[in-house]
Amino acid sequence: MTVFQHDVLVIGAGLAGMRAAIEAARNGADVALVTKLHPMRSHSGAAQGGINAALGEEDSWESHAFDTVKGSDYLADQDAVEIFAREAPGDIIELERMGTSFSRTEDGKIAQRPFGGAGFPRTCFIADITGQAILHVVYEQVLKLGITVYQEYFCTSLIVEDGEVRGVIAMPMITGDLAVMQGKAVIMATGGLGRVYAPTTNAIACTGDGMAISYMAGAPLQDMEFMQFHPTSLKDSGVLMTEGARGEGGYLLNSEGDRFMGKYAPNKFELASRDVVSRAEQTEINEGRGIDGCVLLDVRHLGEEKISERLWQIRELAIDLTNTDMVHEPVKVRPGAHYAMGGIKTDVDGAAPLPGLFAAGECANVSVHGSNRLGGNSLLDTIVFGRRAGVAAAAYVKQVASKSQISEAALAEDQNRIQQWMATKGSGGERPAVIRGEMGRMMREDLGIFRAREKLDSALAKIVELKGRFENVRLEDTGKVFNLDLLSIFELGGMLDVAHAMVAGALAREESRGAHTRLDFPERNDEKWLKHTVASRKEDGSPQLDYADVTMTKWEPEVRTY
Ligand SMILES: Cc1cc2nc3c(=O)[nH]c(=O)nc-3n(C[C@H](O)[C@H](O)[C@H](O)COP(=O)(O)OP(=O)(O)OC[C@H]3O[C@@H](n4cnc5c(N)ncnc54)[C@H](O)[C@@H]3O)c2cc1C
Numbered sequence: 116m117t118v119f120q121h122d123v124l125v126i127g128a129g130l131a132g133m134r135a136a137i138e139a140a141r142n143g144a145d146v147a148l149v150t151k152l153h154p155m156r157s158h159s160g161a162a163q164g165g166i167n168a169a170l171g172e173e174d175s176w177e178s179h180a181f182d183t184v185k186g187s188d189y190l191a192d193q194d195a196v197e198i199f200a201r202e203a204p205g206d207i208i209e210l211e212r213m214g215t216s217f218s219r220t221e222d223g224k225i226a227q228r229p230f231g232g233a234g235f236p237r238t239c240f241i242a243d244i245t246g247q248a249i250l251h252v253v254y255e256q257v258l259k260l261g262i263t264v265y266q267e268y269f270c271t272s273l274i275v276e277d278g279e280v281r282g283v284i285a286m287p288m289i290t291g292d293l294a295v296m297q298g299k300a301v302i303m304a305t306g307g308l309g310r311v312y313a314p315t316t317n318a319i320a321c322t323g324d325g326m327a328i329s330y331m332a333g334a335p336l337q338d339m340e341f342m343q344f345h346p347t348s349l350k351d352s353g354v355l356m357t358e359g360a361r362g363e364g365g366y367l368l369n370s371e372g373d374r375f376m377g378k379y380a381p382n383k384f385e386l387a388s389r390d391v392v393s394r395a396e397q398t399e400i401n402e403g404r405g406i407d408g409c410v411l412l413d414v415r416h417l418g419e420e421k422i423s424e425r426l427w428q429i430r431e432l433a434i435d436l437t438n439t440d441m442v443h444e445p446v447k448v449r450p451g452a453h454y455a456m457g458g459i460k461t462d463v464d465g466a467a468p469l470p471g472l473f474a475a476g477e478c479a480n481v482s483v484h485g486s487n488r489l490g491g492n493s494l495l496d497t498i499v500f501g502r503r504a505g506v507a508a509a510a511y512v513k514q515v516a517s518k519s520q521i522s523e524a525a526l527a528e529d530q531n532r533i534q535q536w537m538a539t540k541g542s543g544g545e546r547p548a549v550i551r552g553e554m555g556r557m558m559r560e561d562l563g564i565f566r567a568r569e570k571l572d573s574a575l576a577k578i579v580e581l582k583g584r585f586e587n588v589r590l591e592d593t594g595k596v597f598n599l600d601l602l603s604i605f606e607l608g609g610m611l612d613v614a615h616a617m618v619a620g621a622l623a624r625e626e627s628r629g630a631h632t633r634l635d636f637p638e639r640n641d642e643k644w645l646k647h648t649v650a651s652r653k654e655d656g657s658p659q660l661d662y663a664d665v666t667m668t669k670w671e672p673e674v675r676t677y
Contacts, residue, residue, distance in 0.1 A: 117292065117294040117295070118294070118295045118296075118297060118520065118521070119147065119265070119294060119295070119296045119297065120296075120297045120298075121145045121146060121147040121263065121296070121297070121298050122139075122144040122145045122146065122298065122299050122300065122509075122512040123136075123139045123144045123145070123146045123147075123298060123299070123300045123301075123302065123505075123508045123509060123512055124146075124147055124149055124282060124283055124296055124298035124300070124301045124302070125139070125146060125147070125148050125149065125301075125302045125304055126149050126150070126270045126283060126301060126302065126303050126304060126305055126325055127148075127149075127150055127157070127303065127304035127305040127306060127325060127476070127478070128148045128150035128152070128153075128154035128157055128254075128257075128264065128266070128304075129154075129157035129158060129159040129160075129250070129304060129306050129476060129497065130157070130159040130246070130249060130250060130253060130476065130494060130497035130498060130501065131159075131304040131306075131475040131476025131477070131478075131479075131496075131497035131498075131500070131501040131504075132148060132150070132157075132302070132304030132305075132475075132476065132501070133148065133154060133250075133253040133254060133256070133257050133501075134253060134475075134497060134498050134501030134502050134505065135302045135304055135465075135473075135475050135501040135502070135504045135505040135508070136148050136257060136262050136302075136505065137253065137256050137257060137260060137262070137502075137505065138501070138502045138503075138504075138505025138506050138509070139302070139505040139506070139508050139509040140260045140262050140505075141260070141505075142505065142506055142509035142510070143509060143513075144508065144509040144512055146262050146263070147262070147263040147264070147265060147296070147298075148257065148262060148263070148264045148265065148266075149265045149268045149270055149283065149285050149296060150264070150265070150266050150267075150268065151267065151268065151269045151270070151288070151320060151324075151602075152266070152267070152320055153266050153267070154250070154254050154257070154264065154266065155250060155251070155254060156320075157250065157306065157320075158306050158307065158317060158318040158320065158321050159246045159249070159250050159306075159494070159497065160246050160247045160250045161246055161247075161318060161355070162245050162246025162247075162249075162493075162494055163243040163244065163245060163246070163355065163357035163359060163428060163429065164228075164230065164238060164240060164243065164245060164357040164358045164359035164362065164490055164491060165228060165230065165238035165239055165240035165245045165359060165362075165490075165491045165494070166207065166238065166239050166240070166245060166249070166491055166494040166495050166498070167179065167203060167230070167233070167237050167238050167239070167489070167491035167492050167494075167495050168203035168204045168206070168207040168237060168239060168495065169200065169203065169204060169235070169237050170204050170207065170224075170225060170227060170237065170239070171227060171235055171236070171237065173235065174234075174235040174237055176197075176200040176201045176203070176204070177200070178234050178235060179200035179203065179233075179237060180193075180196045180197055180199070180200035180201075180669075181234075181670060182232055182233050182234050182489060183196050183199065183200060183483060183484075183489055183492060184196055184485070184670045185232070185388075185670075185673075185675060186232040186388045186484075186485075186487055186488070186489040186492075186629075187482075187483070187484055187485025187486055187487055187488075187629060188390075188485060188486045188487055188628045188629035188639065188675060189485065189628075189641070189645065189665070189670070189672040189673075189675075190338065190341075190482070190485030190486040190628060190629060190645070190647070190665060191482055191483050191484060191485035191665075192481065192482050192483070192665060192666040193665075193666055193667050193668040193669060193670060194463065194666045194668055195463050195481045195482060195483050195666070196483050197668060197669075198463055198499070198503075199481075199483045199492075199495065199496070199499050199500075202499050203495055203499060206495070206498045206499055206502065207225070207239055210249060210252065210253075210498065211225070213252045213253070213255070213256055214252045214255065215241070215248060215249055215252045216241060216248065217239050217240065217241055218239075218240050218241055218242060218425075225239050226239070226240070227239055227240075228240055228359060228362040228363060228425075229362050229386055230358055230359075230362050230386065230489065230490045230491045231358055231361070231362075231383075231385075231386045231387060231388050231389055231392065231489060231490050232383075232386070232387065232388030232389075232489045232490075232677065233386075233489060233491075236362075237491075238359075238362065238490070238491040240359065242424070242425055242426075242427060242428070243357050243359050243425065243426050243427065243428045243429055244428055245494065246494060249494070265285070265287070265296075267287065267288045267289065268285040268286065268287050268288070268294075269285060269286045269288055269602055269605070270283050270284070270285045270305075270324065270325075270328060271283075271284050271285065271286060271293070271328070271529045271605055272284050272328055272331065272332065272528070272529055273301060273328055273329065273331075273332040273472070274295070274297075274521060274525050275332050275333065275469070276518075276521075278469075278470060279470045279471045279515075280298075280300065280301050280332075280469060280470065280471030280472045281297060281298070281299075281471070281518065281521055282295060282296050282297040282298045282301065282521060283296050283298070283301055283328075284296070284525065284526060284529050288596075288597050288598070288602070289596060289597065290595060290596070291594070291595030291596060291597075291598055291601075292595070293526050293529055293530060293533075295521050295523075295525055295526060297520070297521050299471065299511070299512040299515040299518075300471050300472075300473060300508040300511050300512050300515070301471060301472055301473065302465065302473040302474065302475060302504050302505070302508050303325035303326075303328070303329055303459055303467075303472065303473070303474040303475075303478050303479070304325070304474070304475050304476045304478065304479075304497075304501065304504075305323075305324050305325025305326070305328075305476075305478045306320075306321055306325075306476060306477045306478055307321045307323065307454060307455045307477040307478070308321060308322065308323025308326060308455050308610065308613055309321045309452055309453060309454070309455070310322045310323075310555075310606075310610065311323060311554060311555065311558050311610045311613065311614045311617070312342070312452035312555055312558045312559050313353075313551075313552065313555025313556060313558075313559060314348075314351070314352065314353030314451060314452070314555075314559075315353050315451060315452040315453065316345055316348050316353055316354065316355040316451045316452070316453045317452075317453070322606040322607075322609065322610055323455070323478070323609060323610055323613045324605075324606060324609050325459070325474070325478040326455075326458055326459055326478050326609075326613050327608070327609025327610070327612050327613050328609065329459045329467065329469070329472060329474065329478075330459075330612060330613065330616070330650075330651075330652045331609075331612070331652060332469065332472075333469055333651070333652075334459055334460070334467045334468065334469040334472055334474075335459075335460045335467075335468065335649045335650060335651045335661075336457060336458065336459060336460065336480070336613070336616050336649075336650045336658075337457055337458065337459075337460035337480040337482060337647050337648065337649050337650075337663070338456055338457040338458075338480055338482060338485070338486070338620070338647050338648050339455075339457035339458075339613065339616040339617045339620045339648065339650055340457065340617055340618075340620030340621035340623075340624055340631050340648060341455075341456035341457055341484075341485075341486045341487070341629060341630045341631055342452060342453075342454070342455060342456070342457075342562065342617065342630060343389055343390070343452075343453050343454035343455075343456060343487065343488055343630050344389070344390075344393040344450035344451060344452060344453060344563070344564050344630065345358070345389060345393070345450065345451050345453035345454070346358075346361075346367070346389055346392040346393045346396055346448070346450055347360065347361070347367075347412050347448040347451075348448060348449060348450065348451025348453070349432075349433070349436055349437060349446070349447070349448060349451075350407065350408065350409050350437075350447055350448075350449055352436050353451045353452075354432055354436055355429075355451070355453070356412055356429045356432070356433065356446065356448055357426070357428075357429055358389075358490040358491075359425065359426060359429075360412060360414055360426055360429060360441075361385040361386055361412075362386070362490075363414070363417055363421065363425055363426060364414070364416070364417055365385065365412055365413060365414040365417065366385060366412075366413045366414075366416075367385050367392070367396065367410055367411065367412060367413075367448075368410065368411040368413055368445060369399045369404040369405065369406075369410055369411075370403075370404050370405060370406045371404060373404075375395060375399050375404070375410075376392065376395060378395075379391060379392075379394075379395035379398075380392070380395070380676075380677040382676070382677055383677040386677075387677035388487055388489060388677060389453075389487060389488070389489075389490065389630075390486075390487040390629050390630045390632075391677055393450035393564055393630075394564055394565075394632060396410050396449065396450055397449075397450055397564045397565065400449065405449075406447060407447060408449060409447035409448055409449040410447075410448060410449065411445035411446070411447060411448070412441075412445060412446050412447075412448045413445035414426065414441050414445075415441070415442065415443065415444070415445065419442045422441060422442055426441070429441070430442065433446045450564055452558070452559065454477065454488055454493060455477060455478075456480070456482075456484045456485065456486060456487065456488055456629075456630065457480050457616075457617070457620075457648075458474065458477065458478050458479045458480035459472075459474040459478055459479050459480060460480055460647075460649060460663075461473065461474050461475075461479050461480065461481055461500075461504075462481075463481060463500075463503065464503050464504065464506070464507035465479065465481075465500055465501075465503055465504025465507055465508070466504075466507060466511075471511070471515070473504045473507060473508050473511075474504070475496075475497065475500045475501040475503075475504040476496065476497040476500070476501060477493065477496075477497070479500065479504075481496070481500055482647065483496060483500075484496070485629060485665075486628045486629025486630055486631055487629030487630045533601065536588070536590040536601065536604055537590060537593050539587075539588065539589045539590050540589070540590055540591055540593050541589075542587075542589055543587075543589075544587040544588055544589035545584055545587060545588060545589060546588070546589055546591070547588055547600075547603045547604050547607045548603070550581050550584055550585055550588065550607060550611075551603075551607050551610070553577070553581060554577075554578075554581055554607075554610065554611065554614060557574055557577045557578075557581075558574075558614060558617075561573060561574035561577070561618075562574055562617060562618055562621055564630075564632060565632050565634050566621055566631065566632060566633050566634065567633060567634040567635045568622070568633075568635050571618060571621055571622040572622065574618045574621075574622075575615075575618050575619065575622060578611065578614055578615045578618055579615075579657075581611055582611050582615070582656065585607065585608060585611055588604055588607070590604060612652065612656060615656070615657060615658055616650040616652075616658040619650065619657070619658045619660060620648040620650060620658075620660065623648065623660055624644060624648065625640070625643075625644070626638065626639055626640035626643065626644040627639060628644065639672075639675075641672050645665055645672065646662040646663060646664060646665060647662065647663040647664075647665060648660055648661075648662060649661045649662060649663050
């Protein structure tokens, strides 16, 4: 048995994981990154539009915080939002000092573009490849600090002994042998779960693993019913067209050529928050003013020079994937499953209610996004709370006494799971892709933008059915080296669990708030529902739902208009 030993194990090498690892290392901890992908292939690298911070002279952190709270439909914890907005400018300056080449204004300052739901242009960017550029810079720092990176190691579960996290189990994909990775603290930074939907804007690896693994080990998931639909994704592929296109002045048009957002958000038009724009688009489509189930994103009036400078990546994507050159033609877009507001419940230092477990980035719920995240706030979340989790984990491990070596017995459960799956080759069971496909379609249809009891009831029944069928899932590849078939089964098991928590949370929440719109309960109901949903996994795998108060500091809930 291979045993690795470090102080802090960071699972995931996207922006949140690498930022956390850097800070834990700077604070003296022996840190290792464990990641199923090469760090540079993390989904953070797909982020296009930008990262928010109140840098402008007329802007203020209070204004950023207020926009975030309003955008969250008042479900965000305001103490966390204050930290988030206040620390943002310092983090941007630090990213710049590390070497991030932010796009500039004529006079050499960091340029900022307007984004949805924001009172000021406060989204910093590098053309429309912001995530890719920052990921490179942060990875350089990881290399510079000599942080150990276990890449293409797939984490399967957390090791918990006496109520404390002791490490993880991971499979080096090159050998297929499970390894014990001992750590005094674990920081989950495994990103989003978009792949429980089909299609989605998310990369193939965004399967919610860290949420599922933590949930399985006893850590609660918070506000899982809130899934963000991004207003502009391409129809079949689900590939994202950045909000930067609207930030730079792009229009949304219906089949009649109307800029319909004026009807729904007379002050902000296309730059209302994402839940508002996606609902408006879907309403236009449902009422017969769509084109092929889409609306049009039109940037022609910006001119070729600006499009080539600021939006070149999406121009190329639209040409490659839909044969549309946005310089000459509008492109068809529709709302696409994009971002999980919910995740592993943490405090403002990333600590989960399970000693030794921390979480940051999209897999965590601090909560700064509440029921609807603003564009540009997620990259910021990875940096601010990744950094804070790194500091907190390094401090935590200093006060944890050394423990005995973890025994091989820790591997037994995962080994058994693998052996059982290996024995299914050639059996009559179902292939994971079949179950996964049905889950993705069901989530899109029943847990989409508009929800209602009947569909949610049938979604719940479907999840239970799919979980039953998963018991009979069939593995075909029994090899050891890079067994992607085996990984897809691990991923699917976790996805069914998190999808279950999402559906149950949505069924219980009888109100409309942010991204959660109930046709049968169309109003926000602060009296009954201004609270977080906290899901804990029961023995039988179903979620137990409890509720927690929302922390309020400065901002009382108001009617939300844009
Ligand atoms: C197309 C797209 C564009 C976006 N644009 C923007 C934007 O412009 N601005 C903005 O603010 N937000 C944007 N977002 C959202 C934002 O990019 C993400 O929320 C954020 O980057 C997530 O970062 P992360 O570090 O939490 O996770 P990720 O970057 O997804 O990294 C996850 C890491 O976890 C690892 N991992 C996962 N499971 C396992 C496992 N079982 N074992 C080991 N390792 C594992 C992976 O290898 C990976 O390294 C966008 C998202 C998408 C999909």
